Amino acid sequence: MSKMNMLQAINNALDTAMAEDERVLCFGEDVGVFGGVFRATSNLQQKYGKARCFNTPLVEQGIIGFANGLAAQGSVPVAEIQFADYIFPAFDQIVNESAKFRYRSGNLFNVGGLTIRAPYGGGIAGGLYHSQSPEAYFAHTPGLKIVVPRNPHQAKGLLLAAIHDPNPTLFFEPKRLYRASVGEVPDEDYRLPLGEAEVTKEGTDVTILGWGAQMEVIDQAVERAEKDGISCEVIDLRTILPWDVETVANSVFKTGRLVVTHEAPLTGGFAGEIAATIQERCFLYLESPIARVTGMDTPFPLVLEKEHLPNHLKVYEAIRASVEF
Amino acid sequence: MTTTKSKVVYSPVFTDGAEFRIPTFKLLKQDGKLYKSAKAPDLDKDKALRIYRAMVTTRILDERMLAAQRQGRLSFYMQCTGEEAAVIGSAAALDDGDMIMAQYREQGALAYRGFTIDEFMNQLFGNEMDYGKGRQMPVHYGSKKLNYMTISSPLATQIPQAAGYAYGQKLRGEGLCTITYFGEGAASEGDFHAALNMAAVHRVPVIFLCRNNGYAISTPAAEQFAADGVAPRAYGYKMDVIRVDGNDILAMYQATQEARKLAVEHNRPVLIEAMSYRLAAHSSSDDPSGYRSKDEEAVWREKDPILRMRLWLESKKWWSDDDEKQLQENMRREVLETMKRAQKRPPPPLESLVSDVYDEVPPALVEQFEKLKAHIGRHPDEYPKSAEHAKGGA
DSSP: OEEEEHHHHHHHHHHHHHHHOTTEEEEETTOSTTOOTTOTTTTHHHHHOTTTEEEOOSOHHHHHHHHHHHHHHTOEEEEEOSOGGGOGGGHHIIIIIITTHHHHTTTSSOOTTOEEEEEEOOOSSOGGGSSOOTHHHHHTSTTOEEEOOSSHHHHHHHHHHHHHSSSOEEEEEEGGGTTTOEEEEOSSOOOOOTTOOEEEEOOSSEEEEEOTTHHHHHHHHHHHHHHTTOOEEEEEOOEEESOOHHHHHHHHHHHSOEEEEEEEESTTOHHHHHHHHHHHHHGGGOSSOOEEEEEOSSOOOSTTHHHHSOOHHHHHHHHHHHHTO | OOOOOOOOOSSOOOOOSTTOOOOEEOOBOTTSOBOTTOOOOSOOHHHHHHHHHHHHHHHHHHHHHHHHHHTTSSSOOOOOTTOHHHHHHHHHTSOTTSEEEOOSSOHHHHHHHTOOHHHHHHHHHTOTTOTTTTOSOTTOOOBTTTTBOOOOSSTTTHHHHHHHHHHHHHHHTOSOOEEEEEETTGGGSHHHHHHHHHHHHTTOOEEEEEEEOSEETTEEHHHHOSSSSSTTHHHHTTOEEEEEETTOHHHHHHHHHHHHHHHHHHOOOEEEEEEOOOOSOSSTTOOGGGTSOHHHHHHHHTTOHHHHHHHHHHHTTSOOHHHHHHHHHHHHHHHHHHHHHHHHSOOOOGGGGTTTSSSSOOHHHHHHHHHHHHHHHHOGGGOTTTHHHHHSOO
16 A cells, blocks of 8 residues: 555556556657656656657547547557546547447447546636536447546546446546545555445435545535534445446435535536436435535636535535425 | 549659748848848838837736746746747737737737736736636636637637638628637647638638747647648648748748738638747646756747847837836836736626626526525625625626
């Protein structure tokens, strides 16, 4: 075990994967000698050479198209998009190509080796274009897996699982946690399951569900709610697609209440999908409406970022409202 | 039916374009004197001094605001240092009614058009007087009255937009054009290629100005493209192209003047590749020591475009040491005083969170906003920027 921040854990996961399998490649804008603008790929070029870790020209659609080709050929590309806000030029390659490669060829071909990493989320004074959480756009695309880690231990285990998973996987890294989140991380290879949520705290009155950096926000809100005598069950969804309905439904059978929170805007956000599915599964068990605490239906602001974000106070109020309904 | 008119050969002949060598246009040497066979463009004293003042203003603003970022007054900053001639020389060759669609490092063009220090500061601090209402990161300026489209962070998106904007100008018969700026890195984006092709096909009065400054954050031009710069791509789209010493104010001015004629009078889009160097870091978040040497930077420091222009102005007896001293002192004082004022101005009102998403705030967002105000009202101490506003009506 070593103490690492989330960036170090991600770097360590990439290092582990590249050491174990020479088919693993890391590339993207500035990921080569510089090691990426956040340094997630530090020293990988020095260690594994320019053929396996390299800078690409500045063209996201090219990066992912190139990665799709590599994956189809049998390589294991880990492509970096510098910010999730800049993933959209590659939307076509991801949505129409990565996601449909296997299906359209009758499984003659697939790009299952593909992993796309992208720093994601707000809270760093990044304004419109360095703050977005675009998971819901991709969650509407069967064929993709979408993973968001909440801390360094999760980041390494989930990233290694994503790299080895036989399906194209988007790995969104909450950049607010890159240096802020520190914890013990095993030095060896280990993989956490994709498609499985984790109950991080058990409770009986209300279930609070989130992912990524929002887990920290939930923990703060729950601390306050518990002082009011409310017993909270906390779930980290971890994988947005395909998502773990069972774990969430089982929790709501027990608590009868659900609060879902994410940074992305309310309308069309993934909380809506969760709420619809859970009310179908748990309708007769629900004691209160499923609550969504999210970013507002606006682009991501700068100066009024705090007002926009679903912070711990807003989550706390939603917990209280759910219990007092 | 074929659309090419090439001659036919009967053995496989490959060509690599090596016969196309694009020269670099220069007029002014670093000592401020013209090259032997060079002739200065038609540039009168008033305009020359307007250009020079804009260059110095940009340099001082950049130095001071990077320092302010280091002091924690600003979250972020980006400097134009080293590229002032490429940006301001080209902007000065335009009509002030021409549209500028820049990337994010072209504050010099705005300074030239007359954006005041106060206007710069209001955006940088995102206060209630910022035209962009505090929504974007620092340096994302825009000015309707100065025909300067608001900056968007995603790279290259403005390039095809410039082609469209200019096509509209052509249809309106305004005799105006659009210039769009971008780096050699952004020129790798698909948007760049789409833009050049559409502009050439539709004969659009647009000037594509590529600032080839050597680096896209850490990525050197040699890892960005295998070709001889960006300029040769124009051939593929049948477009006029010129490569210019981007640190040579006179060459940049004249090249853009001629490009504008091609664009406006002949509906010929033009690509200009300005060869320069990003002397500063990519942004305040970047540290170039991780990817390039001090020696390399020193070579380019010697090619300072502002000093080069100053020496030329002095040789024309249009500028003196006293003028320089006065400009430097006045500008530094103005920047400092204006910064202090702008920093004290309050943030934009809470309503700015939800306005402008659409022309009118839709009902669902009104509801979200009312909820937010009620929430802030319950926790005023947690929201110091907006607690006052939250008390007011919608």
